[in-house]
Every structure is written in C-alpha cells, then in structure tokens.
Amino acid sequence: MLDRIRETQATLRRAGLRWTGPRLEVLGCLAAMPQHFSAEEALEAVGRQNGRGAASRATVYRFLAELERLGVLRKVQLAEGHSHYEFAPRREHCHLVCAQCGRVEEVQSPRLEQTARRLAEERGFQAQAPAIEITVSGCERCSRERTGGKGRAVRP
Amino acid sequence: MLDRIRETQATLRRAGLRWTGPRLEVLGCLAAMPQHFSAEEALEAVGRQNGRGAASRATVYRFLAELERLGVLRKVQLAEGHSHYEFAPRREHCHLVCAQCGRVEEVQSPRLEQTARRLAEERGFQAQAPAIEITVSGCERCSRERTGGKGRAVRP
C-alpha cells in the first residue's frame, strides 16, 4: 500500500502537481478502501481518519478527478446516482453487477476480454483496455434473501 | 411504432394500471426517440410536442420507472450523471461506449454474449439476459476530431 502512495506521489510530481497534506491523507485512505469506492465513501473515510476530517469535500472530489485524469484511478459505472472508482487495474478484469442488490464481483476472463477487444477494434474503437460491465438481473444471494419478497436493495 | 404503443397499452392493462392521456403522449414521444434516451430528453420531447408540455416532469419520471418495472424499458448505464433507457431489446445486444465522447454503438455478438452468460452463471448470477457494456478509451471519430486537442466532450 505504501508503494502505491509513493508511486502516486511520483506520478503527481512528474505531472507538475503538488504534494500536499490533504492529498497524502486522501491517498492513504484510498489505499485502505475496498476495491470499489464512491467519492462519498472516500470522503467519509477521510473524515473518520482524524477527528474533523483531513480534507474537505471539495478537495476529495477534486483530487479524485485529478487522479483519474492521471490514470491512477479508473471510473467504473457500477451503480446509478453516483460513480465509483477503482485503482487502475494492473491486470484486466471485468465486473459482474447484480441489478437487484448492487453486488459487484470482479472476474477475469481472458476469453471474454479478447472477444470484447476484437469486437471494439472491428468497430473502430480503441481497444487496448476496455472496461467490461456485465449487469445481470439477480444473483444467488438476492434470491436467497428475497424470502420476504423485498424490492431492489440500495447500497452496493 | 404504433404497435409498440398498443402493445404497451395492453401490458399496462394487464398489470391493472391505467391508460391516461399523459401516458399516451409520453409513450408516443418515446417511440419516436433515438435508440437511447435519458429521462430529461424524454421530458424535453414531451414538452416540445404541443405547446406547454403534455406531461409534467414528475409524470415522465414516474412513468419511465413504471415502464422499466414492467419490462417495457431497460435502464442502461451509459453516461455518468444521468441514466439512459432503451426499449427492451428483442434481440440481445451490447453497447460499445466511448469514454471520451460518449458515443454509443450497439453491436451483436452471440459469442461475446454466450461467454458472458456462461461466466455469470459460473459465479451464481442469473444469466438469462445480461446487459453488457464495453467502455473504451476512445473511438475513431474522437481521434479524428481531436485535431485541436480538446478534452472529453459532454453529451452522448
């Protein structure tokens, strides 16, 4: 995790951006977050960190956007209403998303990825590292819990 | 297009829901919209239709949600900030989305779909009709237009 911080610091420096206290705090939190997180979740984590928040809402949002532009983070369309980020993956993977409960599972399937890449290429899209989201109508956990017949859950 | 309206009317009736003026207007507009549309776009279309709007914002949003629940429409995660709908496709297809300009292209690839379905199944997800979104970093149109070196565009 520490190397991730150092790495990012170097990336920022290389881009001529500054290395500040709030940025360090935020990055530290990000490194300790689950695989996918929303800006709001990151903000919450930062806030918990030490008393009254190590970085303001604006700073968190702006920094996340910056990191995305730098290629450190990647934005993924998992839920509606708010976007999620993940660290730019070293190894290709795609997301299985349950439309009902929002659960996300990462899977690797070279075959699927190759097929997708080829497809994109054929249509004139840049196909180096396509992000693949597969949204399905339900998952086993859902149907197990849907004993009571609840609707769709909320938080991923 | 007319059959789509009649069909939907029948679906509503079957579900015990009412067939009202505003709903007819909205549905008429939807049938004439491009393949993918946002709630706001639908609202705008309805507004243009005849003078001062055939259905209120609330009605449009509520009706779209209703149609989704009935399986007439499907929600697709194309852009961030707002969701898009499409009529529930008769034939499976997936979306190639350009992250830069937001352009969306529909493609059919039985092979990709089968691979995805199998993958989802293996992980315990319901795999009848998975929605597949492939987001790529750029498309030919983008790179052609990026002569001036603009950033990322906005509207799909």
Add this chain to the structure above:
DNA sequence: ATATGTGCAAATGGTTTGCATCCTC
C-alpha cells in the same frame, strides 16, 4: 366510488464551482 395518476413545488443527494486564503515549489 375509489384507488390511481397528475401537477406543482419543495426536498434530496451527489457533484461542482466562485472566491478568498494558504502553502508548495
């Protein structure tokens, strides 16, 4: 007759922005 649908306007929730101030390079 009665549950459903509608419109309005206000509330919500995530995200962005203007501006004065601060701090890294």
Add this chain to the structure above:
DNA sequence: GAGGATGCAAACCATTTGCACATAT
C-alpha cells in the same frame, strides 16, 4: 513570489416526494 491547492458555502442538476386535485375504471 506566484500559481497551484484548499475550504467554505452556495450553486447545480437529475431525480424524488408530499400533498391536494383530477380521472380512469
């Protein structure tokens, strides 16, 4: 010292909701 970075609060934008009124069945 200068320009990037921060914080605050207000602004934004898509979407949702409460409530009184209208209407399809």
